[in-house]
Amino acid sequence: MITAMRPVIVAANWKMHTTPADAGELARTIARRTADADVVRIVCPPFVALAAVRDALADAAPPIAVGAQNVHHELHGAFTGEVSAPMLAGLATWVIVGHSERRRDAGETDMLVGRKIGRAVEAGLRPILCVGEQHNERDAGLAEAVVDAQVRGALGTHDAAVLEAGGLVVAYEPVWAIGTGHTARGADASDMADGIRRTVADLGWADGGAGLPILYGGSVTSANIAEFLAEPAIDGALVGGASLQPDEMAGIVARAAMTARARLDPIATG
Ligand code: PEP
Numbered sequence: 414m415i416t417a418m419r420p421v422i423v424a425a426n427w428k429m430h431t432t433p434a435d436a437g438e439l440a441r442t443i444a445r446r447t448a449d450a451d452v453v454r455i456v457c458p459p460f461v462a463l464a465a466v467r468d469a470l471a472d473a474a475p476p477i478a479v480g481a482q483n484v485h486h487e488l489h490g491a492f493t494g495e496v497s498a499p500m501l502a503g504l505a506t507w508v509i510v511g512h513s514e515r516r517r518d519a520g521e522t523d524m525l526v527g528r529k530i531g532r533a534v535e536a537g538l539r540p541i542l543c544v545g546e547q548h549n550e551r552d553a554g555l556a557e558a559v560v561d562a563q564v565r566g567a568l569g570t571h572d573a574a575v576l577e578a579g580g581l582v583v584a585y586e587p588v589w590a591i592g593t594g595h596t597a598r599g600a601d602a603s604d605m606a607d608g609i610r611r612t613v614a615d616l617g618w619a620d621g622g623a624g625l626p627i628l629y630g631g632s633v634t635s636a637n638i639a640e641f642l643a644e645p646a647i648d649g650a651l652v653g654g655a656s657l658q659p660d661e662m663a664g665i666v667a668r669a670a671m672t673a674r675a676r677l678d679p680i681a682t683g
């Protein structure tokens with residue numbers, strides 16, 4: 414599999430942690446501790462802290478991107494408490510869509526997730542589509558079928574070329590691994606990434622989906638990230654709990670940078 418054209422990405426999902434008063438300082442610390450131009454770094458704070466994090470990272474070198482954790486599927490209207498894609502202009506350049514916590518707590522369906530992706534791409538936001546199976550589904554041998562259905566349900570109505578141009582990223586996040594301290598095995602995550610690329614290829618993506626970046630998410634730490642980045646099919650991580658700890662982020666991004674350099678120049682890096 415050709416991986417050289419895909420970036421290595423580490424995205425931090427801060428979930429419902431930090432406030433506008435402390436998020437900027439944490440973002441600055443993480444930016445400084447992870448400064449590496451070979452890794453695409455994204456910090457996704459709560460909506461209310463987006464402006465603080467944007468301001469804190471404005472002068473970061475190398476640049477570090479800001480993402481939102483969700484976006485509404487309509488542009489505007491009577492949707493109390495919601496945030497639409499155009500409202501994120503100037504605050505974020507990425508957005509997480511279809512996180513399992515939103516599927517669980519807000520009842521988001523694949524169809525709704527697909528509409529959010531459409532809004533994100535129209536607004537110039539790069540979506541990170543989260544997919545993943547439950548533990549009982551994996552036990553029943555259904556993991557690949559479940560994720561295939563999620564990807565088809567979210568992406569199937571979109572033009573593949575538009576999603577590719579819009580910079581879509583998929584995060585494979587087995588639900589049983591999120592926030593539990595349990596992780597998938599690297600080889601299983603790799604198989605799932607291969608399956609996701611087969612699905613998008615079937616949906617019309619160029620080159621068998623070879624250009625689609627796929628992240629692993631689920632209890633990633635500096636101690637276990639290597640297992641996932643050793644897999645050529647995996648292009649980085651979506652990190653939850655550990656992303657609030659600068660030491661952890663420093664270790665994760667340092668390992669990601671090794672992979673990025675090895676992919677850019679496999680001969681020089683051995
Ligand atoms: C996540 O929020 O997407 C996630 C994977 O969380 P954690 O790393 O805490 O499991």
